[in-house]
Amino acid sequence: xxxxxxxxxxxxxxxxxxxxxxxxxxxxxxxxxxxxxxxxxxxxxxxxxxxxxxxxxxxxxxxxxxxxxxxxxxxxxxxxxxxxxxxxxxxxxxxxxxxxxxxxxxxxxxxxxxxxxxxxxxxxxxxxxxxxxxxxxxxxxxxxxxxxxxxxxxxxxxxxxxxxxxxxxxxxxxxxxxxxxxxxxxxxxxxxxxxxxxxxxxxxxxxxxxxxxxxxxxxxxxxxxxxxxxxxxxxxxxxxxxxxxxxxxxxxxxxxxxxxx
Numbered sequence: 001x002x003x004x005x006x007x008x009x010x011x012x013x014x015x016x017x018x019x020x021x022x023x024x025x026x027x028x029x030x031x032x033x034x035x036x037x038x039x040x041x042x043x044x045x046x047x048x049x050x051x052x053x054x055x056x057x058x059x060x061x062x063x064x065x066x067x068x069x070x071x072x073x074x075x076x077x078x079x080x081x082x083x084x085x086x087x088x089x090x091x092x093x094x095x096x097x098x099x100x101x102x103x104x105x106x107x108x109x110x111x112x113x114x115x116x117x118x119x120x121x122x123x124x125x126x127x128x129x130x131x132x133x134x135x136x137x138x139x140x141x142x143x144x145x146x147x148x149x150x151x152x153x154x155x156x157x158x159x160x161x162x163x164x165x166x167x168x169x170x171x172x173x174x175x176x177x178x179x180x181x182x183x184x185x186x187x188x189x190x191x192x193x194x195x196x197x198x199x200x201x202x203x204x205x206x207x208x209x210x211x212x213x214x215x216x217x218x219x220x221x222x223x224x225x226x227x228x229x230x231x232x233x234x235x236x237x238x239x240x241x242x243x244x245x246x247x248x249x250x251x252x253x254x255x256x257x258x259x260x261x
Contacts, residue, residue, distance in 0.1 A: 002225055002257045005031035005057045007204070007240040011247045018048060025052035027248055028258030033058040033238045036066075038089065042096035049097065056097040057236045058141070058176075058202055061104050062086040072105025074129070075122035075154050077113060087129045091136055101202055103141045103176055104129060106155035118154060123164060130170050141201055143176035146184035149211070158182060158192055165199050174201030178240070183208050183219060190227060197231055206241035213241050215253035 006024035008017065015023055018040070024032060030053070037045055037059050049056055064070030064082070073083040090102050104126065110118050129140055144161045145153045155161055158175075165173055177200045182192050193200075207217025214221040228237075243250045251258065 001234070002229065003031065003234075003236050004029060004254055004257050005033050005055075005236045005238045007033050007238050009035040010206075010240050010242060013243070014246055018044070021048040021052050021054060023247070025054055027251055028254075029054065031055045031057040031236050033236075033240075035060050036062065037093050037097070038062055042093050045093075046096050046098075056099040058101045058103060058238060059090070059093070059097075059099060061090045061102055063105050064107070070107065071150055071153060072107040074104050074125040075106045075110070075118050076108075077110055077118070077121055079107075080121075080125065080128075083125055084128060084132065087132050091133055091138065094138055095136060100137070101139045101141055102133070103143055103202075106142065106153065108152040109154045119160070119164070122154070123167060126164070126168055126173060130168070130172055133172070137172075139172045139174055139201055141174050141176040143178055143204075144181055144185060145178070146181045148184060149181070156185065158186060158196065162196060162199065175199045176202045176204065178204040178206075179219065179221075179224065180204070180206040180208060180211060180240070189219065189224065193224065194227060194231060197228075197233060200233070200235070202235055202238065203228075203233070204238040204240040206239075210244075211242045212244045213250040213253065214239075216244060216250075221253070 006029040008020040012020035012023045032054050064073045073079045106122055142161050144155050144158045147153055147156050161175055175196055183189055186192055205214050207214050207219050
């Protein structure tokens, strides 16, 4: 079964953020995700979820100073204590929102370190985050992101992500498989998707070249969804795309998943 979640940082941009929950529910979404909840009170977000019968399926740890270009702290030398503070803040929100998955952003490549050193720091930070999150039972996710959309991002390769997950060996660390990013980084989508499905805890979708809705671009999502169904993927699929027009007008492709006959 395909379970779609609305990414409220991307969809329904025509509405104020807090009004997007109701709009998504009206279109048939049962789950939501977004980049960051920290500008809003956790109780208010929880109320929006409950009022609309929705599940919070994912959000990101605080990224550092986003406006100054920071994109996560987990692999950055000298930022270890700040990173652990972001883990604690995210866990507090996750507890209030009953969210079981958190995305840990690696941060940008540190040119003062070689790749092996930064990788080691990332692994150490993930292990510490897993220890902090253990009482909550939270699953942490890492996501390769292409460097066209996020220049300089350290975790920009699916093979590297797979190696890190294997090295740490925790059942509470998984892969956030963004199909759009995989196409931009590697191509060969079916191979990557099916081979990495055993460690994939969450999927996100958009269509290159413009990161628009799934039926407007170079990826055949009907084919990939059928492969996921055949392989019994039961997790959420986050709609993290840039609508080419009013969001509700871009959901024709999703009718059979959001509003089954």
